[in-house]
Amino acid sequence: MPLKGFAAAMPSMRQDAEDIARATGVDAAFIRDKVGLHERYVLAPDETGVGLAARAVRNLIQRNPSIRDDLDLLVCVTQTPDQRIPHNSARLAHVLGLPNTIASFDVSLGCSGYVYGVSITEGFLSATERRNAVLVTCDPYSRIISPSDKDTNCVFGDAATATWVTRTADDAGRVIAVDFGTDGAGGDAIQIAAGGAAWPMIATSALPETPARSYGDLQLRMQGRAVFDFVNRRVPQSVAACLERAGLALDDIDLFALHQGSAYMLEVVAKRIGIPPEKVLKNMERYGNTVSSTIPLLLAELEQTGRLQGKTVLMSGFGVGLSWATAIIKF
DSSP states (O other): OOEEEEEEEOOSEEEEHHHHHHHHOOOHHHIIIIIOOSEEEEOOTTOOHHHHHHHHHHHHHHHOGGGTTTOOEEEEEOSSOSSSSSOHHHHHHHHTTOOTTOEEEEEOOSTTHHHHHHHHHHHHHHHSSOOEEEEEEEOOGGGTSOTTOHHHHTTBOOOEEEEEEEOOSOOTTEEEEEEEEEOGGGGGGEEOOSSSTTSOSSOOSSOTTOOOOOGGGGSOEEOHHHHHHHHHHHHHHHHHHHHHHHTOOGGGOSEEEEOOSOHHHHHHHHHHHTOOGGGBOOOHHHHOBOGGGHHHHHHHHHHHTTOOTTOEEEEEEEETTTEEEEEEEEO
C-alpha cells in the first residue's frame, strides 16, 4: 500500500522565540539554540483542529485531484480532538463533504502516531475492498499546555498533514520494514492527569462526590529528562531492529525523518545511532514539535522540492506512551 502524496497546513497565528520567552521566562537564545525553535504556528481563537485538518486534506486533493471522488477511508491521528465525542474523523468527513460510505476512525497516539497510522491504514486497506485512504495528523497541543510552562510551551507547535495511501501494485512509496514498542511503565513522563474516566472533572452518577479539580490537571505535563533518557535508550535499538528486518545497513538509508522533539534531542540521538548529520532531516526551527505531524511535514517538504523520488527513507517517531515506531520506505 504505497504512500503516494503528502500535504500540510499551518494555523494562522505565528509566534517566534521572543514571544515564547516572554510567556515562559526562558531566555530566547536558549529556545532558539537548544530547543531549536525559531518560530512556530498555533491555532488562533477562531480555529479548530478539524478546520486545520480539512485545509491539509484539501491541499492534498488539490495536488492529486484524481483521488477526490475515490476516497473510501479517512484515518485521523490525534490525541487532542476538538471534542471527546464524536471522533475528529467523523467531523472531518462531514466538513469535507465526503460520502457516508466512507470508513473513518481516530488513532489516539502522539509522536509515534504517524508511523503507527501508516501501518494501521495499510492493514485496513489490505483487509477490505477499499482502495484509497487519507491519513491525517493534527495534534494542536497549544490548546492543552499552560503558556507559562517552560517544559511544554518552549517546545510544541501546531500543524496538520494529509497523506494519500493507496492500494496499488506500484512499489514506489512502499513500507519495507517496521519496528514498534511500548514502555507503559514510563507513561507518566508525558501526561494529562485528569479529564478521563479515572479522574473526571465533574461529579457523575458513578462518582457523585467527585471534588472539583484544578484546570492545571487538564494541562499537559512533561518530564523532559525522563523523555530524553527514554529516547536515547529505545530509539537506537528500534532503528537497528528495523534495519535488520529490511536487510539493510545504515549506509543504505538516504534520509532519516526522525521525530522533531527538540534540536538537541535530535542531534544526540542521531549521533548515538551513527547517522551522518547531512542525512538527518530538520524543520524544528520553523514549526517546533508538532507531535504526530513532524514526520509527514518532513516528507511533504521533500516531495514539494523534488527530493523524495528514488530515496530510501527511515522514519522514527517516539513519545507519549511511552511508545516508539520506526519504518523504512522506498520511494
